[in-house]
Amino acid sequence: MTRTWTRWLPAAAVPVVVAASVTLAGSSAGADELPDRTPEQVLTLLASHDHQPLSGEFTQTSDLGLPSLPGDLPGTDDATTGVLTALDLIDSDHTGRVFVGEQDQARVQVFDTFGERDVIVDGDQAWFYDSGDDTATHLTAPENAEDAEHTQQTPTLTPEQLAQHVIEAADPSTALTIGENVQVAGRTAYDLVLTPRSTDTLVGQVSIAVDGETGLPLQVTITARGQSDPALQVGYTSLDLTAPDAGLFDFTPPSGTTVEEVTPGQHDGQGIAPGEQSPVEHVGTGWDSVLLAPAGTLDLSSQPVLAQLTTAVDGGHAVSTNLLSLLITDDGQVRLGAVPVEALQAVR
Amino acid sequence: MPGDRAAGGTTIALLASELRVLLRRGRTWAMFGALAAIPVLLALVVFFSASPPGPGEGPPLLDKVTQNGMFVSVTALVVTTPLFLPLTISVVSGDAIAGEAGLGTLRYLLVAPAGRLRLLVVKYAGAAVFAVLAPAVVLLVGWAIGSALFGVGEATLLSGDVIGPGGALARSALVALHVAISMLGLSAIGLFASTLTTVGVGAMAATAVLAVVAQVLGQLDQLAWLHPWLFTHHWLGMMDLLREPISFSGLTDNLVLQAGYLAFFGALAYGRFTTKDVLS
Numbered sequence: 067m068t069r070t071w072t073r074w075l076p077a078a079a080v081p082v083v084v085a086a087s088v089t090l091a092g093s094s095a096g097a098d099e100l101p102d103r104t105p106e107q108v109l110t111l112l113a114s115h116d117h118q119p120l121s122g123e124f125t126q127t128s129d130l131g132l133p134s135l136p137g138d139l140p141g142t143d144d145a146t147t148g149v150l151t152a153l154d155l156i157d158s159d160h161t162g163r164v165f166v167g168e169q170d171q172a173r174v175q176v177f178d179t180f181g182e183r184d185v186i187v188d189g190d191q192a193w194f195y196d197s198g199d200d201t202a203t204h205l206t207a208p209e210n211a212e213d214a215e216h217t218q219q220t221p222t223l224t225p226e227q228l229a230q231h232v233i234e235a236a237d238p239s240t241a242l243t244i245g246e247n248v249q250v251a252g253r254t255a256y257d258l259v260l261t262p263r264s265t266d267t268l269v270g271q272v273s274i275a276v277d278g279e280t281g282l283p284l285q286v287t288i289t290a291r292g293q294s295d296p297a298l299q300v301g302y303t304s305l306d307l308t309a310p311d312a313g314l315f316d317f318t319p320p321s322g323t324t325v326e327e328v329t330p331g332q333h334d335g336q337g338i339a340p341g342e343q344s345p346v347e348h349v350g351t352g353w354d355s356v357l358l359a360p361a362g363t364l365d366l367s368s369q370p371v372l373a374q375l376t377t378a379v380d381g382g383h384a385v386s387t388n389l390l391s392l393l394i395t396d397d398g399q400v401r402l403g404a405v406p407v408e409a410l411q412a413v414r
Numbered sequence: 415m416p417g418d419r420a421a422g423g424t425t426i427a428l429l430a431s432e433l434r435v436l437l438r439r440g441r442t443w444a445m446f447g448a449l450a451a452i453p454v455l456l457a458l459v460v461f462f463s464a465s466p467p468g469p470g471e472g473p474p475l476l477d478k479v480t481q482n483g484m485f486v487s488v489t490a491l492v493v494t495t496p497l498f499l500p501l502t503i504s505v506v507s508g509d510a511i512a513g514e515a516g517l518g519t520l521r522y523l524l525v526a527p528a529g530r531l532r533l534l535v536v537k538y539a540g541a542a543v544f545a546v547l548a549p550a551v552v553l554l555v556g557w558a559i560g561s562a563l564f565g566v567g568e569a570t571l572l573s574g575d576v577i578g579p580g581g582a583l584a585r586s587a588l589v590a591l592h593v594a595i596s597m598l599g600l601s602a603i604g605l606f607a608s609t610l611t612t613v614g615v616g617a618m619a620a621t622a623v624l625a626v627v628a629q630v631l632g633q634l635d636q637l638a639w640l641h642p643w644l645f646t647h648h649w650l651g652m653m654d655l656l657r658e659p660i661s662f663s664g665l666t667d668n669l670v671l672q673a674g675y676l677a678f679f680g681a682l683a684y685g686r687f688t689t690k691d692v693l694s
Contacts, residue, residue, distance in 0.1 A: 070689040076681035084674055095638070123663065163661070175573060178493075180474035180653055182572040196572040202574070304663075311659065320570035322481070 100278040104230050105242040108256045108276050113232075114225030115281030119166050122251065122302045128158045129297055130387040132375075152201055156298070164302075171315040188315040195319065202319040203326045203370030239263055250275045250284040251302040267291070267353035267404050268389050275301065286325035289387035295411055297388045356403035356413055362402045381411050432540040436506070442544070443496055445502040446551045452498065453490035453556035457483075461563045474653075482579070483560025484571040487553045487586045488656070491593050494552055494648050500625035506544045507604025508618035510537040511687065515612040521692050526557040530688045538605050538680065545597035552566045553590040557583075577659035585655055592665050599645035599675030600625055606683040609690070645675045 096138040103111070132153065157174075162176040176183045181198040190207035223231065233242060245257035255275035262269055268290055275285035286302025319325050366373045366383055372394075376383035381397035384407045393401040393410040401410045460467065467477045473679055474492050478485045511534075514520040523533055569582035569651050577585070605620035611617050628646040631637055641647055648671060651664030 073688045074685035077678065077685045080674075080678040080681050084678075123661075163657075175657065175659070177654070179650060180572075182574075182657060184573055197570075197572045197574060314659065317574065318576070320574055320576050322570075323574070 100247055100256065103244065103256060105244055105258060108244060108258050109229035109232055109242075110225045111256070111281040112258070112274070112276045112306070113228045113281075115277075116168075117169055118280055118282055118307060119168070120282075120305060120307050121165045121310040122305040123161065123163050124300060124302050126298075126300045126301075127296065128159060129295055130389055131297075132157045132385070132387050161303075165310040167310055167315050169310075171274060173314050183337075184317075186315060186317040188317070193317045193319070194268055195317070195323070199319075199324075200322065201324045202327070203328060204319075205328050205330065208329065223373075236260070239330065245273065246260050247278070248275050248285070250277075251305040253284060253305060254278050255284050262353040264353045266406075266409060268406060269353055269404050280307070288389060293388060304308050308363055310393050350403075354403070354405055354409070356401055356405065356410060358413070359400040359402075361395070361397040361399045364394055364398050364400075366394055379407060379411065384410070421488050426534065428532065428536045429539055432536050433543060436540050436544060441505070445505065446548070449494060449498060449502065449548055449552050452494055452554040453486050454550055456490055456493070456560050457486045457556075457559040457563050475656075477505075478570060479560065482564070482582055483564035484557060484566065484569065484579070484582045484586050486564070487556030488559030488589050488652075490552050490556045491549060491586075491589055491652070492650065494549075494592055495596065496629060496651075497626070498635050499548055499593065499597065500600055501553075501622050502548055503541070503600050504604050504621035504625065505539075505543055507601040508608050509614040510541055510605055511683075512617045513608075513614040514694040515692070516614050524692060531684060534605070534609075534680075534683055534687055537608075538601065538683075541601040541605060542598060545601050546594045548597070549590040549593040553586060557586070569572040571657045571658045572653065573658040577658075584659070588592045588655045588660075588665070589652045590656060592648075592668060595665070595668050595672055596646075596649045598681070599672040602676040602679035602683070603645070604686045606679040606686065609683050609687040621679055642671075645671065647671060 070397040148260045160176050162174065164175075165173040167173075170189050172185075172187045174185045178198060181196070183197070184193070184195040186193040188197070192205040192207075194203040194205075196202075196360045198370065213402045232243040236242060238263060241261045241263060243259045243261065248255050248257045255277050257341055258274045260272040260274075261272075270289045270293065273287045273289075274283055275287075276282070277284050284305070285299065287301070288298040289295075345360050345363075347360075349356045349358055364372070366376070373383065376385050376392075376394065379393070382399075383391050384394070386407045389412055390402065390404055391406060391407045397399070399412060403410060419534055454475070456473070457479070461474065466480050473489050475485050475489045479489060509518070514523060524530060566579045566582075567577050567579060570576050571583075571585075600621065603624060604617065607617040607620045607624075608614070628644045629649070632644050632646055648664055648668035651668055654661040654664035659670065
């Protein structure tokens with residue numbers, strides 16, 4: 067038994083092989099060369115991409131630094147549940163799939179461990195389905211909606227003009243650069259990087275991976291100032307540019323599902339009627355801008371869950387994350403911005 | 415009993431003898447019986463309860479059971495995957511070598527030349543066959559009791575799409591396949607644990623504890639970087655098979671992960687088993 071150590075070689079070799087294959091898979095990034103382009107040319111590419119049928123899987127990872135949310139709380143009203151659901155969608159990690167078919171067909175699936183949430187759009191019909199509580203919402207666009215949409219789009223811009231406009235509008239506040247090409251979902255993409263010129267915002271940089279071939283946006287990454295890991299990243303993990311089965315967009319809610327019918331534009335009381343001024347104000351410019359909802363919008367004492375999420379600060383209660391801050395002042399004004407809480411407190 | 419078989423012979427003969435022993439043991443059938451009780455209990459409770467479970471109540475998909483009896487299988491497989499099934503796998507794989515050593519039969523099995531590697535392979539194959547049979551028992555009993563009590567009809571997938579009975583049958587069989595694959599890595603871990611000791615119970619307990627610990631680690635957000643490397647990471651990924659269009663990425667990712675665990679712990683078991691002194 068002099069050479070017994072050789073019997074352990076396979077056990078040593080396996081981790082080496084695994085590590086090597088993981089490294090190889092990671093380092094194949096940037097294998098394909100793309101012609102160099104300026105930010106403006108990449109924006110043009112992004113703006114000019116044709117309608118592209120596709121099916122793809124995506125992941126969203128978030129590290130916003132929000133306090134973890136209570137899962138199921140007794141005595142929460144619909145509005146609070148809605149807020150918590152929205153927060154959960156942003157704050158937690160998700161995987162799902164996207165399908166795009168003909169011109170106005172799309173389906174997005176968000177996977178839950180034991181369920182799924184689906185949004186299906188087919189022409190003027192839209193469905194939202196949640197398998198968790200077996201509910202569906204059916205939206206039917208008003209008859210003339212499509213025409214209205216078309217007339218609104220009449221002053222068409224060429225992609226080049228659009229890119230030009232975006233750059234001009236962004237330039238005072240944002241530096242646009244092109245980073246190293248990135249690999250997303252096995253495709254080589256330009257990395258369009260938006261860096262705020264302001265130092266007051268919490269946003270460090272936003273980068274958009276633009277597919278070198280089709281101009282499709284493949285991944286969006288938002289990094290908070292002073293952080294190396296992305297605060298929010300949504301991107302494809304696999305992408306197939308063939309048209310998916312048309313049957314996917316033809317949704318009929320399964321029997322036993324609670325269906326709610328909604329026709330936009332026929333809302334009474336809720337939402338903002340056309341012509342009426344939105345009560346939400348906008349203060350500041352660029353990345354430092356702050357949204358203000360007037361006093362009395364939110365009464366924390368009637369929202370125990372939100373009260374639990376916030377911490378008391380000078381002048382109200384605040385939630386601060388790596389990217390966004392929210393301040394609810396004592397008189398019920400809501401202030402939201404990609405700035406530190408101190409900047410929210412300093413408004414007016 | 416393990417002792418009364420012929421040592422040596424071809425690998426096939428050795429495997430056949432291993433499987434014969436496995437399937438003749440009262441313990442194996444007791445474990446099959448316990449696993450089969452789960453779909454039966456689930457189906458009976460839903461059948462006799464005054465109010466059927468509402469959406470999202472109880473174990474996953476329980477509310478869909480009344481619609482299509484085949485979901486009894488799926489629900490039972492989901493319920494057994496975290497604990498009951500790993501326990502039975504731990505018993506079979508943890509006992510594979512240690513049990514023979516404990517009984518004093520191991521050295522008779524090793525008289526054939528080049529016997530150790532072959533014995534290891536045969537023992538693993540036996541555990542793997544059990545890992546396929548156990549979910550198959552749950553699946554078949556679930557089909558039987560589900561279709562008897564609730565009938566076979568259309569089934570609603572997680573995506574809200576409705577499929578016919580044939581599709582539901584195929585999907586639940588795929589779920590069982592996913593569960594079987596999930597247990598392959600644990601079987602390899604159990605085999606390695608089994609080469610470390612001559613006390614079978616110790617190896618079984620260690621394997622079962624690892625399965626639970628891995629799942630607990632998988633719940634901790636602070637260890638997110640570790641999660642894709644845990645052998646339990648895709649254990650509940652069978653839900654991807656109930657989406658429309660069907661997503662095989664969970665199944666294939668699981669296969670790769672389990673193959674990695676099989677390679678690593680198989681190699682460790684080889685290193686340990688071929689270098690240790692077999693005294694009993």
